[in-house]
Amino acid sequence: MITNNEVLIKVEGLKKSFGDLHVLKGIDAEIRKGDVMVVIGASGSGKSTFLRCLNLLEEPTGGKITFEGVDITDPSVDINKHRQKMGMVFQQFNLFPHMTVLKNMTLGPIKLLKYDKAEAEAKAMSLLERVGLADKAYAYPSQLSGGQKQRVAIVRALAMNPDVMLFDEPTSALDPEMVGEVLEVMKHLAKAGMTMVVVTHEMGFAREVGTDIVFVDEGIILEQGSPKEFFENPKNPRLKDFLSKVL
Amino acid sequence: MQILQPIFAAAEAQEQGFWEGLWESFEKTFITDDRWTFFLNGLWATLRIAFFAAIIGVLLGFLVAAVRSTHDMRHKKCRSFGDAIIKILNVICNIYITVIRGTPTVIQVMIMYFIIFANSRNKELAAVLSFGLNSGAYVAEIVRSGIMSIDKGQFEASRSLGFNYSSTMYHIILPQAFKNILPALGNEFIVLIKETSVAAYVGIAELTYVGNLIRSRTYEAFFPLIAVALIYLAIVMLLSFLLKRLERRLRSSDH
Numbered sequence: 001m002i003t004n005n006e007v008l009i010k011v012e013g014l015k016k017s018f019g020d021l022h023v024l025k026g027i028d029a030e031i032r033k034g035d036v037m038v039v040i041g042a043s044g045s046g047k048s049t050f051l052r053c054l055n056l057l058e059e060p061t062g063g064k065i066t067f068e069g070v071d072i073t074d075p076s077v078d079i080n081k082h083r084q085k086m087g088m089v090f091q092q093f094n095l096f097p098h099m100t101v102l103k104n105m106t107l108g109p110i111k112l113l114k115y116d117k118a119e120a121e122a123k124a125m126s127l128l129e130r131v132g133l134a135d136k137a138y139a140y141p142s143q144l145s146g147g148q149k150q151r152v153a154i155v156r157a158l159a160m161n162p163d164v165m166l167f168d169e170p171t172s173a174l175d176p177e178m179v180g181e182v183l184e185v186m187k188h189l190a191k192a193g194m195t196m197v198v199v200t201h202e203m204g205f206a207r208e209v210g211t212d213i214v215f216v217d218e219g220i221i222l223e224q225g226s227p228k229e230f231f232e233n234p235k236n237p238r239l240k241d242f243l244s245k246v247l
Numbered sequence: 248m249q250i251l252q253p254i255f256a257a258a259e260a261q262e263q264g265f266w267e268g269l270w271e272s273f274e275k276t277f278i279t280d281d282r283w284t285f286f287l288n289g290l291w292a293t294l295r296i297a298f299f300a301a302i303i304g305v306l307l308g309f310l311v312a313a314v315r316s317t318h319d320m321r322h323k324k325c326r327s328f329g330d331a332i333i334k335i336l337n338v339i340c341n342i343y344i345t346v347i348r349g350t351p352t353v354i355q356v357m358i359m360y361f362i363i364f365a366n367s368r369n370k371e372l373a374a375v376l377s378f379g380l381n382s383g384a385y386v387a388e389i390v391r392s393g394i395m396s397i398d399k400g401q402f403e404a405s406r407s408l409g410f411n412y413s414s415t416m417y418h419i420i421l422p423q424a425f426k427n428i429l430p431a432l433g434n435e436f437i438v439l440i441k442e443t444s445v446a447a448y449v450g451i452a453e454l455t456y457v458g459n460l461i462r463s464r465t466y467e468a469f470f471p472l473i474a475v476a477l478i479y480l481a482i483v484m485l486l487s488f489l490l491k492r493l494e495r496r497l498r499s500s501d502h
Binding site for chain 1: 327398400401403404405406407408409410411414418419422423426
């Protein structure tokens with residue numbers, strides 16, 4: 001059982017290289033239950049790669065990731081089982097275009113969690129209601145706006161009852177007027193106690209919702225702290241430089 | 248005028264002769280000895296060969312495409328036993344595609360018929376296998392292009408939900424790929440139906456063979472060959488019509 005404040009994900013010496021390109025050069029981090037870890041950094045710093053390593057979408061070249069007490073980098077571990085507990089939201093939404101919104105949301109629960117269809121659909125509908133999209137249940141993704149797509153992507157991940165949600169720049173591909181509605185959903189989620197790891201450029205969100213801010217630069221964590229000390233009293237010159245550009 | 252009379256008569260006789268000749272030629276082609284049944288049997292044989300060859304082609308094509316795309320998506324390094332198996336299968340598939348695409352269909356049919364099936368009486372099976380093997384190589388490349396046309400994000404989204412590789416292929420990638428490749432796949436079936444005429448070369452009594460047989464028996468080229476051409480045309484038009492309808496149905500999620 002994972003109780004509050006218990007470490008949900010523990011990352012030790014995480015390394016990832018693509019050929020000769022060393023993207024992650026040894027990252028250590030702990031994500032506790034209920035944490036909202038916000039990862040910031042310049043593009044190319046390795047922050048997305050770090051997030052994608054957490055559910056092994058990128059296979060780490062070194063180090064160890066322990067999720068709920070299991071070392072998921074061990075090749076003998078059935079990663080698919082653990083991925084069910086780690087919801088992921090992508091920059092490009094990645095909804096399945098050949099399925100309705102409802103089908104997008106019920107495919108996983110029915111096929112993987114063995115819910116019966118009515119049960120899965122009822123759960124999906126209540127989630128859709130929570131994000132104000134119940135009337136879109138039978139629409140196809142191509143009929144939705146970017147903001148609506150991303151909200152569906154979030155509830156699709158939630159339908160699997162994950163223990164942690166990973167967000168990979170969830171608002172970067174959105175038109176500016178749609179960023180708000182997606183951030184709103186994420187805020188509610190954080191308030192409800194969901195453990196989240198968010199890679200984003202939305203500093204307002206980081207400051208308001210984040211419990212732990214991480215600055216990644218050239219493959220390592222340069223600075224880490226609570227939003228207050230992180231934004232008001234940055235120590236590392238590179239972080240100061242970065243913040244002066246984005247704030 | 249008197250002198251011209253015979254010429255007119257001759258012309259008249261010739262004109263009548265044209266229509267009569269045409270009828271006679273038609274009669275010889277289709278009616279004498281119930282030759283229309285030959286065409287029917289030939290058509291039936293063509294459809295049989297094409298149908299079973301298409302089934303083999305599609306099954307083989309999807310299998311080969313699955314091996315090749317799995318190989319392409321895996322890491323270059325050979326780490327596990329599974330990786331090694333996929334690598335070997337991939338080499339076999341590559342050789343298969345290279346050989347089939349690199350040699351004429353006629354030669355393939357002849358090799359199958361005169362060498363591999365030399366001692367077998369089931370000549371039609373030789374044709375079915377040979378066209379199926381041939382079609383499979385082309386279908387494989389069509390399917391592979393379809394799989395590659397699907398955005399990588401679809402694959403990642405499915406894997407992040409917890410689906411394994413094959414479930415991802417089955418639920419997410421292949422349904423989308425199939426929609427994308429349907430026109431190309433339809434084209435392959437059309438080519439396949441027409442290509443079965445190559446079987447006439449080794450004396451299998453399909454449509455082209457029958458047309459040619461009647462031509463040589465009646466010394467009439469026009470009706471047998473035009474009839475054969477029209478029958479092929481009709482089959483292909485019907486197939487195109489059906490494919491178009493299927494395409495329209497599958498497009499229901501695009502708005």
